[in-house]
Amino acid sequence: xxxxxxxxxxxxxxxxxxxxxxxxxxxxxxxxxxxxxxxxxxxxxxxxxxxxxxxxxxxxxxxxxxxxxxxxxxxxxxxxxxxxxxxxxxxxxxxxxxxxxxxxxxxxxxxxxxxxxxxxxxxxxxxxxxxxxxxxxxxxxxxxxxxxxxxxxxxxxxxxxxxxxxxxxxxxxxxxxxxxxxxxxxxxxxxxxxxxxxxxxxxxxxxxxxxxxxxxxxxxxxxxxxxxxxxxxxxxxxxxxxxxxx
Numbered sequence: 001x002x003x004x005x006x007x008x009x010x011x012x013x014x015x016x017x018x019x020x021x022x023x024x025x026x027x028x029x030x031x032x033x034x035x036x037x038x039x040x041x042x043x044x045x046x047x048x049x050x051x052x053x054x055x056x057x058x059x060x061x062x063x064x065x066x067x068x069x070x071x072x073x074x075x076x077x078x079x080x081x082x083x084x085x086x087x088x089x090x091x092x093x094x095x096x097x098x099x100x101x102x103x104x105x106x107x108x109x110x111x112x113x114x115x116x117x118x119x120x121x122x123x124x125x126x127x128x129x130x131x132x133x134x135x136x137x138x139x140x141x142x143x144x145x146x147x148x149x150x151x152x153x154x155x156x157x158x159x160x161x162x163x164x165x166x167x168x169x170x171x172x173x174x175x176x177x178x179x180x181x182x183x184x185x186x187x188x189x190x191x192x193x194x195x196x197x198x199x200x201x202x203x204x205x206x207x208x209x210x211x212x213x214x215x216x217x218x219x220x221x222x223x224x225x226x227x228x229x230x231x232x233x234x235x236x237x238x239x240x241x242x243x244x245x246x
Contacts, residue, residue, distance in 0.1 A: 006029060006031075006032075007029075008028055008029055008032050008048050008049040009026045009027065009028060009029070009049060009054075009097075009098060010026070010027060010029060011024045011025070011026055011027075011096065012024070012025060012026075012027055014057050016059035016061065016062060016064050017064055017066050017070065017071070017072055017073075017074055018059065018062050018064035018074060018079065018082055018083075018087065019059060019061055019062040019064065021059055021060075021061040021062070023057075023059055023060055023061070023096065024096045025054065025057040025058070025095070025096055026054050026096060026097060026098065026099075027051070027054050028048075028049045028050070028051040028054060032046075032048055032049065032051075033046075033051050034046075039137075040178055040210070040214060041130075041149075041175065041178045041179060041182065042175070043134040043137060049098070050104075052104070052131060052134065053099045053101075053103075053104035053107075054099065054104075055067050055068075055108075055111075055131065056107040056108055056110070056111035056128075057095075058095040058107055058110060058111075060092055060093065060094050060095070060096070061092065062083075062087050062090055063086055063087060063090030063110070064082060064086075064087070064114060065107065065110040065111040065113075065114045066111065066114065067111065067124065067127070067128070069121075069123070069124050069127070070115070070120060070124055071118070071120060071121065071124075074118060078118035078119070081117050081118055081119075082114065082117055082118055085117045086110075086113060086114060086117060095107055101135060101138055101139060104135060105132065105135045105136075108128055108131055108132050108135065109132065111128050112125070112128045112129065112132065115128055121163075122155055122158045122159045122162060122163065123159045123163060125155050126152050126155035126156045126158075126159055127152075129148055129151045129152035129155055130148075130149075130152040130156075132148045132152075133145050133146075133147075133148035133149045133151075133152055136148060146182075146183060149179055149182055149183050150183050152179065153176070153179040153180065153183060156172065156175060156176055156179065157176065159172065160172060160173075160176065169202060169204075170196050170202045170204035170207035170208070170211075171204070171207055173192055173195050173196045173202075173207075173211075174192070174193070174196050174207045174210055174211050174214075176192040177189045177190075177191075177192030177193035177196070177211060177214060178214055180192060181214060181217075181218050181221075186218055186221065186222055186227065186230075187230050189214075189218055190215070190218060190230050190232055190233055191230075191232065193211040193212075193214055193215045193218070194215070194232050194236075196208055196211035197211050197212055197215065215233075219233060
């Protein structure tokens with residue numbers, strides 16, 4: 001019997017946070033959400049539809065763009081800011097179907113604009129900026145990728161400073177290290193990775209292992225670039241030399 005292949009996308013109904021219109025948006029079936037590889041900053045690659053293309057939901061009526069983590073109940077100030085800066089200029093269009101890379105980028109940029117206009121939580125803004133960097137990575141636009149990685153790094157630092165880490169401390173600290181490494185801020189990267197590796201309160205084995213791996217990669221990058229190793233790295237090297245058998 002011939003096996004019928006499921007469509008990768010299915011529709012769900014969501015309610016707009018601004019105008020309360022119910023509209024449809026697409027999602028990728030959970031069974032197809034397995035990436036064939038993932039970069040060290042969690043950017044994933046898929047053989048079929050990329051579920052990240054559908055994170056931003058856009059109301060066709062008013063243009064309000066949100067994610068599952070966005071603020072649901074907008075206050076009067078947020079509502080006024082949105083309608084004045086975005087809603088009044090919105091030309092109705094439908095984002096409910098399949099999205100290619102360019103359409104996904106347009107959706108994310110509208111999502112980012114809405115988040116900035118209503119002064120959304122820093123964590124949501126950081127995630128949008130990071131996803132935009134990934135989209136430029138898929139496009140192999142390295143200049144724009146780096147630009148948005150730097151923006152997302154700034155936003156993640158604010159998340160750490162203002163919100164703390166919300167129970168996922170190791171992952172955020174690791175990400176701060178990795179984004180610093182990717183934009184060439186090596187000394188800052190060492191400090192963030194070091195916090196994951198050396199803080200005894202952190203028990204996330206996967207993030208500790210990943211931080212050790214990126215620390216080692218960073219050390220190689222700095223040595224090959226003839227850069228001076230930071231004191232923290234030199235001290236770690238001394239400790240490792242003491243522990244290793246002669």
